[in-house]
Amino acid sequence: MARRTVAYSLLIALIVSLVVIGGIATGTLWKNRVVLKVFHAGSLTLPLEQIKAKFEHDFASYRPAGSMTVYSVEVQLEPAGSVQCVRKVVDLREEADVLASADCSLIPEALMPDYADWYVKFAKNRMVLAFTDASMYADEVGPTTWYGILRRSDVRWGFANPNIDPCGYRALWVLQLAELEYGDDRIFEDLVEANSAIIMTEEGDSCVYTAPEDLKPNAARIAIKEKSVELVASLQSGGLDYAFEYQSVAKQHGLRFVQLPESIDLSSEKTEHIRTYSRMGAATVGGVLTAMPIHYGVTVLRNSPSPELAGRFVEYMIGEFGRSIFEEMGQSPVTPPVASGLEKLPDILREYCTEEAE
Secondary structure (H helix, E strand, O other), rough: HHHHHHHHHHHHHHHHHHHHHHHHHOEEEEEEEEEEEEEHHHHHHHHHHHHHHHHHHOOOEEEOOOOOEEEEEEEEEEEOHHHHHHHHHOOOOOOOEEEEEOOHHHHHHHHHHOEEEEEEEEEOOOOEEEEOOOOOOOOOOOOOOHHHHOOOOOOOEEEEOOOHHHHHHHHHHHHHHHHHHHOOOOOHHHHHHHHHHEEEEEEEOOOOOOOOOOOOOOOOOOOEOOOOOHHHHHHHHHOOEEEEHHHHHHHHHEEEEEEOOOOOOOOOOOOHHHHHHHHEEEEEOOOOEEOOOOOEEEEEOOOOOOHHHHHHHHHHHHOHHHHHHHHHHOOOOOEEEEEEEEHOOOOHHHHOOOOOOO
């Protein structure tokens, strides 16, 4: 028995020695894992989960340039309202590798040049009014009746917090634009001002609403959530009848939705629509914003512990695989992606992108 035990011990020692020697011979040694942290808009959660799965599979054995060590890669996705994502970096000084925002303008305005050197505009979206079969007046709601139905006293509807989530400040722009589209100058007053502390003022031909920190929603009529995807559960449970969402989120969660005219859904890149959008503004806790077409942006943060790997993750987002995922999930990719700060863009991303016009 003792001889057998000694033999097993020698065999195990031999195997371990061969593994170590083999690792040295090939210039690699196995050690732990590298974690890639991604701050991202909540509306990107489902597509990024698919991209994460493929990325982790493809990078199960990753060796950084110039390193002898091979790592496995874990991608940590941290969804939040895009404004919150930015605040994590700027105010809380949290470390991350990639930041993907539902509003690409937040990156140059808040992160460049101190926290990021470039960004890529990679996807589009549109605002819709989401609902379910159980929603009040579901059989009546449509492109010309929705705002009248939201006015009804037995209907409860919601939107995201405009101080935290771009989907929130965009929902209110939809209501501002609806007044022009339908020739009804009381839509915002009846739906928003009457049920919250948010007020709108006219400045020449522009309309600007002010969203204080305490929004004071009338809970009997409206719900305001920290991020738009939180409204989905309320719709599905019957706590809300309607909610303003991105079309992609509504599709991904099997919700019904009203397709709004492109003159108000913030999807159009036609000159006349962009001009009308830009007449709508918002004074939020974070600053003054102007309505623009919906574009998502992504960047690698300057404090990224793994910038090479982070660049590869962005490549998966904007390359053929990522574009197919976003298309499948109702989030049209920008083709080709548009880069700002092209001269500082990682080399692996340049072949995918065109430069943003000045």
